[in-house]
Amino acid sequence: MTVTDTTRDTGADTGSDTGRGTVPGAATRALLAQNDAHVAHNYHPLDVVIAHAEGAVVTDLDGREHLDFLAGYSATNFGHHHPVLVEAARAQLDRVTLTSRAFHHDQLAPFAAGLAALVGKQTVLPMNTGAEAVESGIKVARKWGYEVKGVPDGQAEIVVMAGNFHGRTTTVVGFSDDPDARDGFGPFAPGFRTVPYGDLEALAAAITPRTVAVLLEPIQGEAGVLIPPAGWLPGVRALCTAHDVLLIADEIQSGLGRTGRTLACEHEGVVADLYLLGKALGGGIVPVSAVVGDADVLGVLRPGTHGSTFGGNALASAVGRAVVGLLATGDYQRRAAELGARMRARLDALLGEGLVGVRSRGLWAGIDIDPALGTGREVCHRLADYGVLAKDTHGSTLRFAPPIVITESQLDHGLDQLERVLADLRR
Incomplete structure (x- = not known):
């Protein structure tokens, strides 16, 4: 193809x-x-x-x-009005668009299976917007830290990067250093430590026994398409592995074909524990986002701990399946x-x-x-x-x-x- x-x-x-x-x-x-x-x-x-x-x-x-x-x-990585994506949406509009997650529908499971296979993981948590994916990743990391790593309840820390852009919710802007995004919206949630982007020594110094995750963009888009020094991302991966810390890669802008690979992490052979995906996942037609990881991480979520009325809806899943199909060709x-x-x-x-x-x-x-x-x-x-x-x-x-x-x-x-x-x- x-x-x-x-x-x-x-x-x-x-x-x-x-x-x-x-x-x-x-x-x-x-x-x-x-x-x-x-x-x-x-x-x-x-x-x-x-x-x-x-x-x-x-x-x-x-x-x-x-x-x-x-x-x-x-x-709109695949352009405006892509015929394959538009046809997938039109076909689903004639069938069913929303059931809520109170019931199953026939599009979510194949969408999740295809997306997981595309990025080499097992489990997908479907959401709607990129900011929701980031918030969900933070929740999963904290829950994993308490239940699996054994961090005392309420003490989890996540290390983030200076110059980051992960959305505009109050949690996320709380660890932003962009005054336009941050000023006037406090008080902010605690539990985040900021280090310079690309500085491995600073990251190593920031990790403590309470650290549950490192959240980063493999390429910082809003900051001006900043690419970290060669070897930094593998170094982050090694530190996370050594300290039993989750590596969360925000690939909402950099992922799904933009950089010449399915994921920007692939350029340096790095595998994250959680990938945050969005934007292109909806083909420019509907908002679709996802947290993708292995079952031993996303498995900390159980019924009632997290949800979304529209997350994983039938229309979004049908379009997402079509997007995955386009990317699967390479x-x-x-x-x-x-x-x-x-x-x-x-x-x-x-x-x-x-x-x-x-x-x-x-x-x-x-x-x-x-x-x-x-x-x-x-x-x-x-x-x-x-x-x-x-x-x-x-x-x-x-x-x-x-x-x-x-x-x-x-x-x-x-x-x-x-x-x-x-x-x-x-x-």
């Missing part, structure tokens, strides 16, 4: 050449005004209103086409690796030409713009005017993560626009 190409190869014609300062049409302006009046202002999106999407191309309300270079923070992982190498070569050529740093793995890159040229937000506005949608983070850093189904010519065209914007800024 080969990757289904759901993207029209519009090449250099994608994104009309209107120059900077494109004026939104009347319908777009009306919707933006309605958004400002009635939607909580917890996001600051670009002034683009998307009305249709196919593959790597999104079309706004004014009829302008744009290349999607964010892919919903990896939620074609998407190989495509992400090949296109990622092409993207990296193009980005490296721009170092010194407006870029001061590039980090990438697979089809995922953190790109540091020379601060003298402008902020990441300003660059995103200019890219949008040239028909490319991307997202900034931490001042002058951009994240590029186009859908894996993007064509070579579309990828090249999007990178051409980055080169064009940088040239504009250097003038």
Whole structure:
């Protein structure tokens, strides 16, 4: 089986050449005004209103086409409106969507079995959002620490990384060092110790007999696609094994094909005790997340200890099964690796030409713009005017993560626009 190409190869014609300062049409302006009046202002999106999407191309309300270079923070790894995933959802909509977990349905068991096999584990705890998967992983680790490791009740500690992003629940932001996420939302839950990302000595010093887990992102996405030093992840695995501590890998953004492997941990041959998955697991259609591990860890959960009305619902399970089927071929992982190498070569050529740093793995890159040229937000506005949608983070850093189904010519065209914007800024 080969990757289904759901993207029209519009090449250099994608994104009309209107120059900077494109004026939104009347319908777009009306919707933006309605958004400002009635939607909580917890996001600051670009002034683009998307009305249709196919593959790597999104079309706004004014009829302008744009290349999607964010892919919903990896939620649409397989592109928008992927025919296999859409058909799985449509077929299930005609059958049953929700039973609650009070009853069985015929989609959950095969979904769980397939997902467990895909990542080399035994057991799946289905949830809905990535933040729920993280919260569930924390609960499982604490329960395991008390019942299996023998940590005194109420004293479990989890070591986390500086610069982390694991969601926005009150528990999670309590161990975030991002003031926008944290400030004004306390008091926070105790039981977390923070160490510098990539510092093995600091991690070793932080582990105590009360430590039940180390929670980390194999690649820190929100921080700017930060990749730890080679050997750090295997070192973390060794420390966890030596101290009887669970290694929890948050692969919500990095997993499911984005980095050229099914899981980012695979790049260094590391096997975590628990994987946290989400985003791409729902194919961009429904929210689906999961904690995946072996039975001796997830087995600490018993009826009544954890649950979710919608977690593992029939519609989500059907879409999740289709996602697992796509990844089981290995074609998407190989495509992400090949296109990622092409993207990296193009980005490296721009170092010194407006870029001061590039980090990438697979089809995922953190790109540091020379601060003298402008902020990441300003660059995103200019890219949008040239028909490319991307997202900034931490001042002058951009994240590029186009859908894996993007064509070579579309990828090249999007990178051409980055080169064009940088040239504009250097003038």
